[in-house]
Amino acid sequence: MKTMSYREAVRDAIAESMRASDEVFIMGEDIAEMGGSMGVTQGLLDEFGATRVRNTPISEMAIVGAGIGAAMQGMRPIVEIMYEDFITLSLEQIVNQAAKHRFMSGGQLKVPMVIRTQGGAGWSPGAQHAQQLEAWLVHVPGLKVVFPSTPADVRGLLWSSIYDDNPVVFFEHRLLYPIKDEVPEKLEPIPLGKARVIREGTDVTVIATGPLVHRALKAAEEAEADGISVEVVDPRTLQPLDEDGLVESVKKTNRCVVAHEAVTRMGFGAEVVAVLQEKAFDYLDAPIQRVGAKFAPLAFAPAMEQFVVPGPQDVLDAIRKTVAKA
Amino acid sequence: MKTMSYREAVRDAIAESMRASDEVFIMGEDIAEMGGSMGVTQGLLDEFGATRVRNTPISEMAIVGAGIGAAMQGMRPIVEIMYEDFITLSLEQIVNQAAKHRFMSGGQLKVPMVIRTQGGAGWSPGAQHAQQLEAWLVHVPGLKVVFPSTPADVRGLLWSSIYDDNPVVFFEHRLLYPIKDEVPEKLEPIPLGKARVIREGTDVTVIATGPLVHRALKAAEEAEADGISVEVVDPRTLQPLDEDGLVESVKKTNRCVVAHEAVTRMGFGAEVVAVLQEKAFDYLDAPIQRVGAKFAPLAFAPAMEQFVVPGPQDVLDAIRKTVAKA
Amino acid sequence: MSKTEKKRILTEDRLREFLREMLLIRRFEEKVEERFRAGELPGFLHVAIGQEAVAVGVCAAMADGDVFGSTHRAHGHTLARGTHPNAVMAELYGKMEGCSHGYGGSMHLYDVERGNLGANAVVGGGIPAMVGAGLAFSMRDEPRVAIAFFGDGATNTGTFHESLNLAQLWKTRTVFVCENNTWAESTPGWQHSPVWDDMSKRAVAFDMHSIKVNGQDVEEVFEKATEALEIARSGVGPVFLDVETFRMHGHYIGDPQVYRAKEDRDEAAERDPIVRLREILQVTSEEWAALEAEVKEIVDVSVEFAKNGTDPQPEDALKNIYA
Amino acid sequence: MSKTEKKRILTEDRLREFLREMLLIRRFEEKVEERFRAGELPGFLHVAIGQEAVAVGVCAAMADGDVFGSTHRAHGHTLARGTHPNAVMAELYGKMEGCSHGYGGSMHLYDVERGNLGANAVVGGGIPAMVGAGLAFSMRDEPRVAIAFFGDGATNTGTFHESLNLAQLWKTRTVFVCENNTWAESTPGWQHSPVWDDMSKRAVAFDMHSIKVNGQDVEEVFEKATEALEIARSGVGPVFLDVETFRMHGHYIGDPQVYRAKEDRDEAAERDPIVRLREILQVTSEEWAALEAEVKEIVDVSVEFAKNGTDPQPEDALKNIYA
Ligand SMILES: Cc1ncc(C[n+]2csc(CCOP(=O)(O)OP(=O)(O)O)c2C)c(N)n1
Numbered sequence A, B: 001m002k003t004m005s006y007r008e009a010v011r012d013a014i015a016e017s018m019r020a021s022d023e024v025f026i027m028g029e030d031i032a033e034m035g036g037s038m039g040v041t042q043g044l045l046d047e048f049g050a051t052r053v054r055n056t057p058i059s060e061m062a063i064v065g066a067g068i069g070a071a072m073q074g075m076r077p078i079v080e081i082m083y084e085d086f087i088t089l090s091l092e093q094i095v096n097q098a099a100k101h102r103f104m105s106g107g108q109l110k111v112p113m114v115i116r117t118q119g120g121a122g123w124s125p126g127a128q129h130a131q132q133l134e135a136w137l138v139h140v141p142g143l144k145v146v147f148p149s150t151p152a153d154v155r156g157l158l159w160s161s162i163y164d165d166n167p168v169v170f171f172e173h174r175l176l177y178p179i180k181d182e183v184p185e186k187l188e189p190i191p192l193g194k195a196r197v198i199r200e201g202t203d204v205t206v207i208a209t210g211p212l213v214h215r216a217l218k219a220a221e222e223a224e225a226d227g228i229s230v231e232v233v234d235p236r237t238l239q240p241l242d243e244d245g246l247v248e249s250v251k252k253t254n255r256c257v258v259a260h261e262a263v264t265r266m267g268f269g270a271e272v273v274a275v276l277q278e279k280a281f282d283y284l285d286a287p288i289q290r291v292g293a294k295f296a297p298l299a300f301a302p303a304m305e306q307f308v309v310p311g312p313q314d315v316l317d318a319i320r321k322t323v324a325k326a
Numbered sequence C, D: 001m002s003k004t005e006k007k008r009i010l011t012e013d014r015l016r017e018f019l020r021e022m023l024l025i026r027r028f029e030e031k032v033e034e035r036f037r038a039g040e041l042p043g044f045l046h047v048a049i050g051q052e053a054v055a056v057g058v059c060a061a062m063a064d065g066d067v068f069g070s071t072h073r074a075h076g077h078t079l080a081r082g083t084h085p086n087a088v089m090a091e092l093y094g095k096m097e098g099c100s101h102g103y104g105g106s107m108h109l110y111d112v113e114r115g116n117l118g119a120n121a122v123v124g125g126g127i128p129a130m131v132g133a134g135l136a137f138s139m140r141d142e143p144r145v146a147i148a149f150f151g152d153g154a155t156n157t158g159t160f161h162e163s164l165n166l167a168q169l170w171k172t173r174t175v176f177v178c179e180n181n182t183w184a185e186s187t188p189g190w191q192h193s194p195v196w197d198d199m200s201k202r203a204v205a206f207d208m209h210s211i212k213v214n215g216q217d218v219e220e221v222f223e224k225a226t227e228a229l230e231i232a233r234s235g236v237g238p239v240f241l242d243v244e245t246f247r248m249h250g251h252y253i254g255d256p257q258v259y260r261a262k263e264d265r266d267e268a269a270e271r272d273p274i275v276r277l278r279e280i281l282q283v284t285s286e287e288w289a290a291l292e293a294e295v296k297e298i299v300d301v302s303v304e305f306a307k308n309g310t311d312p313q314p315e316d317a318l319k320n321i322y323a
């Protein structure tokens, strides 16, 4: 075991795959000399050269589309969309093209590519640089959707995404990049579609994604002090979703909180609730509580931002609420 | 009362608002001479002229964006996106711009515009001309989302949407256009945010949108024969959502099915389930059943298409399933 | 210089072959129109009647290993590139023997073996993938070219402009074939583009090499496409083919064309590329009749083949979603 | 022709006023850099140091009733159009007294009263709204113009091309101001556009009237912007201003500019529009000191004002979502 930041773990997975296979290359805005707006791709240009580490124009449609074409020709492109908010520009290509070519061709084609993007509130980026839009992609058959929360997970899952033969939309989170944690000495692929129990507990399950995993862990510790034993589960892959893994935990605890940073309304948590209330109806002793951003664009001023974005306290409140129910 | 088709009702609401206010104008691809790819805007060019009925280039970003700018300057543009699938191209403008200008300016601006679009399966349009994407928009604070199912509703709700001071994404459905029904003699505005009980019943509530309202009514009749009394409720406006209206019905029937044509996973139904399981937890005698498209892009061949798209039988099965639960 | 005097780089045999292919496409599409009107074909379809010379000329210029992406108006490109009429017709009938195994339909014809990476029902949607395919060829230094077909209407999509910029910037092995038939559905060129009779300007904005082509002259199409493909293949950069052509029928089958003046339709009909080539080759009535009979037979067989094809099982709808 | 000999259409007083405005913007942004580095400002910010002449020249050419949309680099445009420095600084501090009442921040400065319809943090995202605003003016035949500011990097977005096509097609009362500072974040022009030193080609593709402008010469900017606005206002069609300018600092505050050669930075510094105008006007050291003092006072006051501003209440986050 060694220690890596989330940022380094992403970089390592990219670099390792580029070392392993000529088909892997990366393109995106400012990823070359500058090393990406989040510093994730620093050093890759030096090691792999400008042919495989490609700065692009600000053309979110064309770069995803070019990734699709290259993927169809046997490459494994990684396309970076600098902020999730700008994925709104690429959706035609992702949803109508990448997700559907295999299907529409009756299985003749495959589109092995990764679309990496990141977002996240908590540093006053304003309304157009902080949205969490993973739910949209989960609605689209033909895509896989990954959203890891730890250095070890992001490393192993990104590797698997790069070598998956399908288009994968890979969500990172701005506030996770500096987080450091232990990772395996050598990169170990983590299969897509498997949830991870991050903390075991018996009274309530918190299903959390991205930064909310860490906020949930904080909440869990505080709840512990109240004598509430909290299990924290991270689905990690949102599509395919490890329904069994989630159901199993809830069948054990009989109570559940779902937490993400995205807006609650129509967020990923809604799907989790819908699945669980169907598959674990008789096991639920209380309504599943959802924790997510309040229904508002993200305001700039920190006080307003904090109010909207869910923190550990929100998760704790939800835990208490669900446990309070007789 | 008189009779109108859904298509005529849409046209009538547009025409009436254009007669009432110079600020209203319409733009979109092939809406002028041709009258729109669905014939909805036929005759408008003749009555209102080319300045107010504007054929556009195939530029889904720019035409929505132009609508935004015109709306900011006091117009009430109606922008038509020919198929919902192409709204993927406009999302940056809808989600980052239209939905947020008012907020980001701290209330200085408003963006009164309607983005009309339509989609729907059932006629072999293939994978890129049939998606139902309303759920995405429901996730976005700042937007209103409307999806009417009958001629009377589409007429009254479109009028209200045009005169609403916010951006409204207005979903129509290809297979609803020919449906005829009674409408008020004179156009009566219908307020956004109010669900409608379409059929009263006592054993189970079916919350359905768009074409599924009609399929649910068919299913309800068949269920009636089995002695199951079905209430059918159409939210009509998905954002703001009439949560109280839905909860009320479910508190009465204690059982619920949610049905839409969009893919079930992460579809609008998930949100409805999440709301109801929280607000009506103690009233639910059975898990809420979701009815929606199976998890696949839409195949061309009719047999495959029918298999994926939810019909009356799927609603009936769900009704039976929920009622069977002790 | 009259057309017949022009120096010929193609043998007469080759030209006769082109004539046969064009006629096959024409009769195929007429049959499709007929079968659609008879209620036999699901969905909705677009024929390219009047534009056959573009499909035949460009596809003949392609080499093995070249790939292309097409549009909603794809029957001609697909047939011209060698997909069997049976497979195309079967697709339109939604059969498993179809070139997309019934998953695609008219607007999603694929034949990956022959380099057909898919017709696209989103205007402009297929263009950037051809930049990416051409990029892959460049990166691996393969002498292959990716060809993007699209219409004048598509040049108004942002996707188109981003794609051209990227292709020229990266010198991808891509050829852009703009079939300017002066209509985007019901919208005439002058209603959708300030410069609608010279699409090359949109390529020149990115310094892309552009070649003007009379799309009704299959010989010229072939020559210029050959030139374009050579340039792109060499790796010096992409090429834009600004092809002027005519849509002789409606936008979709059944389109009453209320928006179109009769003169415009008549003009289009006068520029029929098949009539033109037939005259140039001075095909006799007997030869013509034989050709018609041959082609008719192929088309009729394709309909029979398609009708006897296998319907997919309902549950097949859940296959081929993930690799 | 040397600069000082050039026929002057502006009075010296007006030019001195321009100098003052440019200096105010410069010192304002330097203060913003300082306060950001001191950890006082939330979020992330972009200054336009080196590009002040564009802001001042274009905004001075605007008339009452004209509107504009800006970018992530918006302080200059906002100040130049007359928003009080206090209101801008308060916004950067996230205060209710800010020009967006604390909801926007640096990348979302608004001042609707003065025609500022918003800075935009999505590159290219604000352009089409200016087409729409210009369309509204045309439809109502109002002698008003909508101005879109954007950078060279933005000309690679599909949104940009679609917008230009639509504006030219419909002859909207729009002026497009392309501030070509040859950088898109860390990406130099030659890495993002095949033709990066002549952005007018992208307008000419749509037959749009384009005017080349030296963006370091505020007088020229004012003259050409005035010309452009007159044309657009008359209703004959939109105009593209191809403005060459320099980004003297990093992309964002704190940008180490590892990607940028020292020579390039030096060159940029040599083209300082303020130094240039100061020389042209032969401002004495005393005059200059007085000007500096005046401007410093305004900037310092703005910081005080901002710091003493009111923080929004947390629950205000749920206001202003719907009208
Ligand atoms: C993005 C998008 N917008 C609108 C449509 C509807 N549509 C289908 S074909 C067409 C016209 C296309 O014109 P052009 O590119 O010239 O091709 P042509 O039909 O002339 O072959 C339109 C508007 C679409 N398929 N995709």
Ligand SMILES: Cc1ncc(C[n+]2csc(CCOP(=O)(O)OP(=O)(O)O)c2C)c(N)n1
Residues within 6 Å of the ligand: A029, A058, A060, A082, A086, A089, D071, D072, D073, D121, D122, D123, D124, D150, D151, D152, D153, D154, D155, D181, D183, D184, D185, D247, D251
């Ligand atoms: C659609 C989009 N993609 C990427 C970004 C990230 N980004 C912010 S500014 C910028 C560069 C913009 O360059 P240019 O338009 O030349 O403006 P300048 O920064 O030079 O003023 C980029 C890539 C963004 N904000 N929006």
Ligand SMILES: [Mg+2]
Residues within 6 Å of the ligand: C151, C152, C153, C179, C180, C181, C182, C183, C184, C185
């Ligand atoms: Mg056309």
Ligand SMILES: [Mg+2]
Residues within 6 Å of the ligand: D151, D152, D153, D179, D180, D181, D182, D183, D184, D185
């Ligand atoms: Mg720039």
